[in-house]
Amino acid sequence: MYAQMVKSEATNDDPEKLAAFQARIDAGEKIEPKDWMPEGYRKTLVRQIGQHAHSEIVGQLPEGNWITRAPTLERKAILLAKVQDEAGHGLYLYCAAETLGVSRDDLTEALLSGKMKYSSIFNYPTLTWADMGAVGWLVDGAAIMNQVPLQRTSFGPYARAMVRICKEESFHQRQGYDIMMKMAFGTPAQKAMAQDALNRFWYPSLMMFGPSDKDSVHSAQSMAWRIKMNTNDELRQKFVDQTVPQAEYLGLTIPDPAVVWNAEKGGYDYSEPDWTEFFEVIKGNGPCNAERIAARQKAWDDGAWVRDGLMAHARKRAGAQVAAE
């Protein structure tokens, strides 16, 4: 998902306190920043919320790529609004992470140094305008699968950030599908572009949910803490079941001949993505990893004088005010 393979931290706390903490979570209570929490819970959340925030921020890049080349002024305004939302989502999430005692600069530096990750999906290039459709439809669609249940996660600030995000996310998916409809019902060349975008984004979208449950070693503790609400395979199955009929409506073909309805399990069968590719992308060897981090690094470096200048101005004005009083 936007936070893939987040490792649950071991915790070495007083067993009595741990039991009381778990009882609060089991009772559906929200944990707030000033409440006692196990060190492992805090660290796991910083990593997960941080990774989620980084994904929103880096996620602006593949779409930002098309803002200047959107086919109409209306499409351009819509895409601009969507990318601005992603920036907002990143900010909500950074603030939630900061309530756990990390600073914004620490998080930014961890992203730039590669110490913290972002979702593998944003390391794939957006080659044509149809990719804007596929990203909204598939990538945001996959994100929603994970984010809707996270509105009920145990950490209050994270849950509240997810509520805000989910309100806006549905616009993202629908604008994507709207682009796909336009392309799929357009000229044969447009339809071919739509099919090509689906072909390229299908497996990377399935990878967003993380490795198969049988290989996912981090789930149990996070699920007990209600930081992770569903297993990777559960969400992936849900995504496939939702998406296949939507592709059929468009007259597009899922690029996997194994996709067939399985009446027995009440869902579609499908092929696993290439997990070797997934691990390579996570390690930094995807098609766009270097480009994405370079763009973030450049934005950080180029913005330094603005951040410092505004701070200096604020200090000077505050000083003048004190002197006048």
Add this chain to the structure above:
Amino acid sequence: MSQEWPLWEIFIRGQHGLNHRHVGSLHAPDAGMAIKHARDVYTRRNEGVSIWVVPSAAITASSPSDKGPLFEPANSKVYRHPTFFDIPEDVGKM
């Protein structure tokens, strides 16, 4: 000499006649910029008619361990709620 912008807590009045409500926080160099950022981050879809910004450092919060002494006294005073009193139906609406 880089320094992180301070943190501000953001309160938005959603509609005329309602209280300002805490919606989240953000970083800004000063109060004026905090309002501009709050506009962009928290009111992209007509969520507000008024914004308050408060330096996070200026907020004093009650401690979670004081929850008992602070709020439990209210539990034993059920007579503060109107439903504590039975009024006969014959009296009518009260």
